[in-house]
Every structure is written in structure tokens, then in C-alpha cells.
Amino acid sequence: MEIEELIYFIVEMMGTVAFATSGAMVAINKRVDIFGVLVLSSITALGGGCIRDILIGTLPPRMFSDYRYVTLAVAVALFVFLVAYIFRNHYQKSQKIVDSVNNVFDAVGLGIFTVTGVQVAIESGFKMNGILAVCLGVITGIGGGILRDVMLREIPFVLKKRIYALASIAGGIVYYNMFLANMDRTLSIVVAVAVTFVIRLLATIFKLDLPRVKLKEPQQDK
């Protein structure tokens, strides 16, 4: 059991690093100041888990009762900010590389937090309720990014582009069923994260979007 907890802790730390990196990059692109970068990066990394824990009534949220999550997220954000600040000419010229790194980290974070979200939901009494367990996993995976985008005055990316959410839903369903089937925990994590990661990246590369109702009038804003 202890080893299992350790595995989840390490996986969650990896997710925190991934989302904090991606969140910091998005914030830097929007020209917020260093504090804004730290806050938005932390919110991207910890926000989804906080919403999940609030919804299931685990208060204070786990990411808030253990100072290591906040500290790690802030440290990562500070590192990304300093790199971007010191090498800003290179940072700017390599916008395509930055975007790719951002996408990869974001996909890793999405996969990891979806999986840990489903796991926490299962442990919190949603074991026999697949719909809500997967729902909570998806909220954990996409919640932080939504909070960040709302604070940056963007319509959340996840609502508009690249089957982002579908990747999270798929990973959540895979993990939930591998859990019910009592399969090896580490294997389940790896497979479910991989499913999310691959769908998310394929969607980005091939620019896949979900269908929408194409109305003809000019769109109101911009």
C-alpha cells in the first residue's frame, strides 16, 4: 500500500511539473508580470485538483494541505520565468519550439491528472459510479486550464479546440475500467496516461476539432 501511495505521489508531482511549466508558458505569452506567472502557473497545476477536492468534500484540498505541491509549482514557474526572461530573444525566436514543449507538457499533465482524479474519486466513494468518477477525473484534468484561461480573459481552450476533452474522457474511461478489472496499478496509470497523451497530440498535429454548429452570421466578438 505504501508503495502505491508513493507511486501516486510521484506521478502527481510529475503532473504538477508538467502543468506548471505549460501554465507558465501560456501566462508569459499573455505578458502578465512575474507574480501573475507564478499564480497562473500554480492555478493551472493545482486548480483542477482543488475543484475536485471541493466537490468531493476533502477540505482542505490535498494540494493545499501539503505545502510541497504549492512549493513545487511556484519553483517550476519561477524557473520557466527566469529562463524566458534571461533568454528572451531566443525564447521569442523559438516560439514554435516553445509551443511544442507547451503542448507536450500540457498533454502529459492532462493524462496524469485525469488518472489521479479518477483514482481519488474511486477512493472517495464513487467506485461504483463510473459516470461521476470519470467526470471528476476530467474535471481534475481540465479544471486548472479552465481557471487559467478564464483569468486571462480567454474562452477556455478546452471548449473550443482539438478534442482536448475527449482525450481526457478516453483516458478516464480506460483507467476506471482497468481499475475495476483489478489490473496492475502502475500499468493502468501508464496505459491511461498514454491514451490521453496520444489522442491529445494526434489531435494537435492533425488539427482535429469536434463538430460544431456552423452558423453563418458574423461572430460577435472578434
Place this chain on the structure above:
Amino acid sequence: MEIEELIYFIVEMMGTVAFATSGAMVAINKRVDIFGVLVLSSITALGGGCIRDILIGTLPPRMFSDYRYVTLAVAVALFVFLVAYIFRNHYQKSQKIVDSVNNVFDAVGLGIFTVTGVQVAIESGFKMNGILAVCLGVITGIGGGILRDVMLREIPFVLKKRIYALASIAGGIVYYNMFLANMDRTLSIVVAVAVTFVIRLLATIFKLDLPRVKLKEPQQDK
């Protein structure tokens, strides 16, 4: 008692259908993809109740501990999306009808959720505190729409137009006082919902707005 619970359940389901429909229509108008429509529609329908339950400490929120609410909201949103998608030419041409349907459903949802919100607040220990009970009713009624509008990068409609909130406050006060006066529950629900509904629709038809401070400088955004 069981019949009473059943009545509230049915009323709440009706409110969920009304708000999910209206939320889906607003989302479709903003050109988000199918997943965005499902999410925004669910948030419109369940968001207010979630905020209320978080505030009163009923966790997980009722709308999240019973999978039927989520399922119903998603099903309704899917249905509206498919209708709009398949008949998009008609959907577009009949924008005025769509807007009217949207307004009616939104008014019904507002009335219902205000009432159930006050009821839940009363049951949760706010019985002798009318101000906060009505407050929680209004939050239940308008919270989902505010979350939706914020995610769609709109200044929440409720803050700007058509005495929307006043309708909710009026309905909440009526229900709270009919409850204190120990009047028939079903009658109280019907009367309070009707009050909200009528005020809301009259305000839309006659374009009634609340007063605001008219400053002369050009407004900053749009």
C-alpha cells in the same frame, strides 16, 4: 414526506431541463464545439446548485452525488445540439423563435432553482435567517448562468440587463414567506415560480432595465 421529496425531485428535474436547454442554445450561438455545448449546458443547469451546496457545506453537492442530474443535463444538451446541427439552416433562420424559447426556458429555470435553492437553504439551517436563505436561493438561480457567461467571456447578463435578478429575489421572498406561513408546499412552489417567471418575461418584453449611473465618457470596451 416522501411525496414532498418526489415533488422537489420532479421540479428540480424540470429546472434542469429548462436551464440545460437554454444553456445549450447560448453555447451554440457562441460557436463552441459539441463538448463545449455539453459542458456549458451542464454548468448552466448544475452550477448554481453546486455553488449553493459548496457554500452550505453539503459535499459532494447533491447534483454531483446523484448521477441522474448530470446525465439528464448532458442528454438534453446533446439533443439540442443535434437538432441545431441537423436543421442548422432552419435553426439560423428562426433565430427569433430560438431566442424566445431560450428566454422562456431560462425564466422557468430561474424560478424553479430560486425556489429549490431557498428550500435547501431552509432545510440546511437557514430557516430563521431570511436574508441568507433568499440570498442562497438567488445564488442557486443565477449562479449557473454567471459561470456560463464568465466561461464564454461575457459580462454576466444578470449584472447588466432586464431586472433578471430582481425576478429571482422576488420569487425567493415570496417562497420564503409562504414557507414560514406554513402554506401548501406545491402551491408555494407554483406561486413563487410564477412570480419569478412573470417578472422576468415582462422585463424582457418591455425591455425594463434597472437604473445605472450614466457616465458620459465613452465606455472602454465595445
Place this chain on the structure above:
Amino acid sequence: MEIEELIYFIVEMMGTVAFATSGAMVAINKRVDIFGVLVLSSITALGGGCIRDILIGTLPPRMFSDYRYVTLAVAVALFVFLVAYIFRNHYQKSQKIVDSVNNVFDAVGLGIFTVTGVQVAIESGFKMNGILAVCLGVITGIGGGILRDVMLREIPFVLKKRIYALASIAGGIVYYNMFLANMDRTLSIVVAVAVTFVIRLLATIFKLDLPRVKLKEPQQDK
């Protein structure tokens, strides 16, 4: 002990008045209607404390279990609205004075809520965890303003300008350490609020901003 509670209550009431005033002024400038002014003003005043109480699991939030906070915030907002409405020509001409008053009240509110936030965190089991205690203080101080700005479709001021957050962090650290050092409570409050207030106002007067990564491409929005 009772005197201590009374002191915190009075201080918190002062913070509520300060933030409600400043919130109402911001809302009036954005041309929302009277209800919008009341809501946004209340959210500015009570929002930070609500987020903090949700995160530490004190539900209903203190600002919601005691009707005096809501009542006071609404009364202040109504007063500001009426003054601005009746004297709108003067209000408009004296925009600079209004902005100054707004800044002073906002700085007072920021200092007070940071301090009470740290205090509540300490009482709620974060006594030995300075990072999270200060974190919760800052959330209490800046949370209401962030909610208000998000609802008004602004990128939160705190993320962009005038070392706003740094002032709150500094005040929080001062208060936390004076508490640990067991210094006189009233003195601790006064010193910590003063630290926040002075940093915040100096930053406004001298237009101090935190560093950001200056990318050369034209900014996307606006």
C-alpha cells in the same frame, strides 16, 4: 479572548466597508446596473473570505453564516451607488478624486483581509505551516478583487500591475511572524496592515510594476 474576537470583528467590518466601497466604484465605472453594483461590491468584499473558508473547509463560510457581513456590504454599495447616481455630474468630473479614494480604500481592505486571512488560517490548523498560512492570507486579500475582475471581463488587476500582490505577501509574512513571536495582537494587526497599505500606495504613486518578459510581437488582444 472575547475582546480579541471583538477586535477582529471590528477590523473585519472595516475591511468589508473598504472593499465594498472600492468594489462599488469599480462596478459603477463599468456601467453595470444597480443590482450589478450590489453584487460586485459584495463579491469584492466577501469573495476572498469565502474562497479561504471553502479551502479550509469552514462551511458555510463565516461571511455567509453571519448576515451582518452581507448586509453591511450591500448597504455600503447602495450608499455609494446613490451618491454616484445623485451627484453624477460631480462624480464624473472628480474622477481623479474617485480613483484616489478607490485606491486608498482598496489598500486598506487588502491589508485588513490579508491579516484576518492569516489569522483564520492559523486558527484552522495552519499555525506551523507559514507558506500555506500566508498563501491563505493572500487569497483572502486578493480573491474578492479577482472574482470581481473576472466577472467584469478584465484580466485581474492583481496579475498585471503595481506589485499589488507583493504588498499582500509582505503584510502576511509580517503578521505571521509577529503572531509566532507572540507579540501584542492589536499591534501586529496595525503594523501588518500598515506594511501592506504603504507598499501598495507607494507602488501606485511611483507606478512600480513587477518585471515581466517583454516579448516584441504585438499583443494579441487590444
